[in-house]
Amino acid sequence: xxxxxxxxxxxxxxxxxxxxxxxxxxxxxxxxxxxxxxxxxxxxxxxxxxxxxxxxxxxxxxxxxxxxxxxxxxxxxxxxxxxxxxxxxxxxxxxxxxxxxxxxxxxxxxxxxxxxxxxxxxxxxxxxxxxxxxxxxxxxxxxxxxxxxxxxxxxxxxxxxxxxxxxxxxxxxxxxxxxxxxxxxxxxxxxx
Amino acid sequence: xxxxxxxxxxxxxxxxxxxxxxxxxxxxxxxxxxxxxxxxxxxxxxxxxxxxxxxxxxxxxxxxxxxxxxxxxxxxxxxxxxxxxxxxxxxxxxxxxxxxxxxxxxxxxxxxxxxxxxxxxxxxxxxxxxxxxxxxxxxxxxxxxxxxxxxxxxxxxxxxxx
Numbered sequence: 482x483x484x485x486x487x488x489x490x491x492x493x494x495x496x497x498x499x500x501x502x503x504x505x506x507x508x509x510x511x512x513x514x515x516x517x518x519x520x521x522x523x524x525x526x527x528x529x530x531x532x533x534x535x536x537x538x539x540x541x542x543x544x545x546x547x548x549x550x551x552x553x554x555x556x557x558x559x560x561x562x563x564x565x566x567x568x569x570x571x572x573x574x575x576x577x578x579x580x581x582x583x584x585x586x587x588x589x590x591x592x593x594x595x596x597x598x599x600x601x602x603x604x605x606x607x608x609x610x611x612x613x614x615x616x617x618x619x620x621x622x623x624x625x626x627x628x629x630x631x632x633x634x635x636x637x638x639x640x641x642x643x644x645x646x647x648x649x650x651x652x653x654x655x656x657x658x659x660x661x662x663x664x665x666x667x668x669x670x671x672x673x
Numbered sequence: 674x675x676x677x678x679x680x681x682x683x684x685x686x687x688x689x690x691x692x693x694x695x696x697x698x699x700x701x702x703x704x705x706x707x708x709x710x711x712x713x714x715x716x717x718x719x720x721x722x723x724x725x726x727x728x729x730x731x732x733x734x735x736x737x738x739x740x741x742x743x744x745x746x747x748x749x750x751x752x753x754x755x756x757x758x759x760x761x762x763x764x765x766x767x768x769x770x771x772x773x774x775x776x777x778x779x780x781x782x783x784x785x786x787x788x789x790x791x792x793x794x795x796x797x798x799x800x801x802x803x804x805x806x807x808x809x810x811x812x813x814x815x816x817x818x819x820x821x822x823x824x825x826x827x828x829x830x831x832x833x834x835x
Binding site: 498508509511512515516518519529530531532533534535536537538540541543544546547548549550551552553554555556557559560561593594595598599601602605611615618619622623625627628630631632633634635636638639640643644647648651654655658659662663 | 678679682683686687689690693700701703704705706707708709710711712713714715716717719720721723724725726727728730731732764765766769770772773774776782785786789790793794796799802803805806807810811814815818819822825826829830833834
């Protein structure tokens with residue numbers, strides 16, 4: 482009766498910070514490049530680069546303001562909810578409850594989509610419904626909580642809400658159709 | 674955008690952190706550590722995209738963006754941007770501010786929604802990985818259907834919003 486999921490591939494890969502000044506330089510190389518372009522441009526053609534400076538500053542302020550609560554949200558999730566739970570609940574559920582849980586789990590802040598593939602493979606192996614697994618994947622891709630937060634900030638609440646309202650039925654439809662197209666194959670997916 | 678949204682987000686998130694700190698100090702400290710790590714791991718890419726947005730919007734005349742990505746632009750602009758979104762792999766932390774800046778500069782809702790949904794739901798670059806885990810048939814059907822639905826979502830959004 483061991484329903485445990487292998488914990489290995491679930492950590493977010495880009496969660497370690499650079500260790501040395503060289504590594505920091507490497508991480509920020511594009512930032513430094515753009516800063517250099519901005520600086521040279523401003524020295525050569527100050528009039529032309531004034532709007533660049535203004536736009537950069539406006540977006541910088543906006544981004545920092547939203548990144549702080551998003552980061553704290555990720556931290557809170559990390560300590561209060563073990564990721565293994567995702568698989569355990571979803572694997573056993575079926576029907577609309579399973580679909581709803583797949584949406585909730587997909588929306589939780591859990592890292593990029595490729596983290597979800599091994600989880601999806603394991604769930605299918607354990608006999609989870611393909612519909613639920615596909616809903617998990619697409620919700621993971623398009624309905625992530627931190628992403629919706631940033632989206633509300635930059636595209637506005639109306640855009641975000643309408644997109645979510647359309648994406649939810651689309652996600653169910655995609656999952657249902659994938660299940661239909663994969664009737665024979667779903668019993669034996671293999672996790673490498 | 675809306676300061677009410679930002680304020681309530683800060684309230685909820687930091688309120689939850691305070692509650693956690695009252696209940697379990699060590700856990701709250703760990704949450705804060707993870708938060709700091711996440712913040713600094715998002716920072717380089719975020720600063721890069723902001724620098725890029727600054728150059729783009731500062732140097733490209735706004736009427737160009739409106740002309741090539743705006744309401745006047747043909748269905749080909751939408752399809753092109755959808756294909757671009759489907760092929761590229763850009764983290765949403767980057768693509769969303771970029772999409773927002775283009776929308777504010779005059780791009781149409783349909784174009785921006787096509788780019789974003791294509792980017793989010795279809796992963797051409799990650800397709801080999803997806804095939805490895807889910808099998809060819811399932812990975813391909815998911816991506817193909819996601820592409821179709823991304824277009825539908827974009828068109829409907831363009832009809833609803835304005």
